[in-house]
Amino acid sequence: KAGVTQTPRYLIKTRGQQVTLSCSPISGHRSVSWYQQTPGQGLQFLFEYFSETQRNKGNFPGRFSGRQFSNSRSEMNVSTLELGDSALYLCASSFVPGQGAYSSYEQYFGPGTRLTVT
Amino acid sequence: EDKVVQSPLSLVVHEGDTVTLNCSYEVTNFRSLLWYKQEKKAPTFLFMLTSSGIEKKSGRLSSILDKKELFSILNITATQTGDSAVYLCAVIRGGSNYKLTFGKGTLLTVNP
Numbered sequence: 001k002a003g004v005t006q007t008p009r010y011l012i013k014t015r016g017q018q019v020t021l022s023c024s025p026i027s028g029h030r031s032v033s034w035y036q037q038t039p040g041q042g043l044q045f046l047f048e049y050f051s052e053t054q055r056n057k058g059n060f061p062g063r064f065s066g067r068q069f070s071n072s073r074s075e076m077n078v079s080t081l082e083l084g085d086s087a088l089y090l091c092a093s094s095f096v097p098g099q100g101a102y103s104s105y106e107q108y109f110g111p112g113t114r115l116t117v118t
Numbered sequence: 119e120d121k122v123v124q125s126p127l128s129l130v131v132h133e134g135d136t137v138t139l140n141c142s143y144e145v146t147n148f149r150s151l152l153w154y155k156q157e158k159k160a161p162t163f164l165f166m167l168t169s170s171g172i173e174k175k176s177g178r179l180s181s182i183l184d185k186k187e188l189f190s191i192l193n194i195t196a197t198q199t200g201d202s203a204v205y206l207c208a209v210i211r212g213g214s215n216y217k218l219t220f221g222k223g224t225l226l227t228v229n230p
Contacts, residue, residue: 004160033218042222043161043206056217090160106152107218109160 002027004093004110012116018079021113025072025093032074033107034066037088046089049074081117088112120145124207124221132229135197139224141207142189149212151190153181156204156223164192164205197228 005024013019025032034046045058049068066076072093078085092107121144131137143151150168154161165174167183167190174181178197183190194201204223211217 035218035220043208043220045217045219048217058217106163106166108163109154111160 006110006113010114013081017081021076023074023091029093031094033092034076035090083117086117120219122221124224128225130227136195139192139205143209145209147212149210152208153192154206199228202228
């Protein structure tokens with residue numbers, strides 16, 4: 001099975017711009033989670049989507065949004081970029097969490113998108 | 119707010135040493151605890167622990183969970199330079215809130 005893919009791998013934007021990141025989960029995985037990773041804060045949960053619905057959201061401002069399509073692919077959007085948004089954005093997919101199969105809580109991460117805001 | 123604290127933050131050892139990494143947590147409606155290894159790329163899954171006292175083992179790595187004291191340890195025996203990485207611990211809530219909370223990780227450096 002192909003792993004989780006994320007595009008683009010690297011991105012440089014300037015303050016005030018917006019950016020859209022894409023994530024394709026492992027085939028058959030319906031849950032997609034997004035994380036921001038920075039040296040100071042570590043891995044922080046942004047949101048999780050399942051069947052095109054956002055089921056959970058972390059403590060990030062409304063400038064961070066996402067969506068999921070019917071094929072489980074997900075996009076994350078950040079508007080009005082700030083310097084502090086520079087980070088590695090990781091996407092992770094899992095099978096069908098919450099359905100009683102403990103193994104479905106295993107998350108498989110993509111390689112990430114390295115966003116630099118100048 | 120859920121909290122995951124890993125210690126030590128960093129560790130330097132020599133090949134062949136045994137290391138123990140710690141993860142303590144405070145989470146509402148705890149479901150499971152996961153360990154990941156992150157080198158210069160995406161985290162890779164190591165273990166998921168749900169029940170207390172049951173050791174999970176994979177080669178030289180093993181992990182155990184104590185739900186009474188709210189912590190887990192990850193042991194690596196006979197360390198190799200390839201074990202150098204950041205080791206991340208995360209907890210999952212139960213119920214309909216599927217959310218992983220990660221610790222800040224332990225940076226392990228194994229010198230030859």
